[in-house]
Amino acid sequence: MSGIVKLWVISPDTHSERRLELHITVEKLKGKLELITGIPAANQIISLYNSESDAQVLATLSDDSKQLGYYGLRDYQVLKVEDTNPSASFTGQMTDVSQVDKFELTPEEYAKRQDTVLAFKQRNKMGRFAPKDEAATAQPELPTDITVGSRCEVESTEPGLSKRGTVRFVGTTKFGKGVWVGVEYDEPMGKNDGSVQGERYFTCRDKYGVFLHPDRVKVGDYPVEELDLDDEEM
Template structure:
């Protein structure tokens, strides 16, 4: 069995699959997870040791089954499922939830809860997100781990950032806290990097959380990827983008 991170615009979950799964079987399983019809899918395979990602469009390429059979799934860490049907229920829900002021597709809470074909129903049936029996326990455990991590970090001290699949980067820890524009649960670290390996100037969506620092020298990183200590002196290294920061 292999474990893949399955993502779409509405879902993010780790799932196990057999290594010899066919493309047809994979699409069927992805349908139960994301609610996206196989004929509407565009799959982006994310490889562990490569920045190159494979794109597969099952409904539009006759040779995809043969191509897929040649892929070593043990080298794949995730698959992103894009819905190419703009009129699908999943895309309508995405449009509806993107803004409370959206004048397009809208459902009242009662109508939304009653629709058996809604993404909410898919999540209920597949025990995803808050419908996972272990969701609350996992979330509480994660919050405790974040609290423990906060106690180990010191603002204003040298730091090291190690995100999955990326080289180590170093700089200064300038901020620890929540960023409401993202969510009200996670704790983020504001980093001033030694090199222009960041993504901002210490601000997010117009709110300045530290600095300002020179653009591209600042970033917000999930707390579990950060360590502080005087030993983390500057060094030069090649840097690349990461999905674990904004």
């Protein structure tokens, strides 16, 4: 049997792999572990586990006179070192902050300091201190030449096709930014009945309503176009 064993040594503040000689006693082991874990030898409780995920204790190394080989240690088992008096150990003093005086500021005192994140954001106009975009919050200006009830004609991408109707709505909507013009077409060439996404802006027959940007709408004296049908088409 090899005289060296590789073990995981864990404690409240450390986790490392160590090579230990099987002939050393538990007393000498505790001296080594004090340097590794910071736990005084007299305060150590050493338990042996098969692995870190195994909750079953195989043995407790409580006899200082026994050699490690006595416990049948195998490579990559785990020695868990517990501290019976954490307040007396170096690591316990380092991690225990219960006795540390806390530096606290009132909200008013914090706001007066110039070396804080709050002061930095104020100086650089960041976050809630950033100037509000007036253009984004201002109400869009309504066109003066397009009024509800006006006759109109809408641009069409199809040559020779004109879409005429009556303006039924001018204003802002919930479905898009800026100003929209709602038109009731003379014929069923639209997309809705005056409502979009459950919100009603005007009322007309289905497929007669449409919403457009003002630059696509021309207001004028546009009469309703008569359909030119011959007898065969009737």
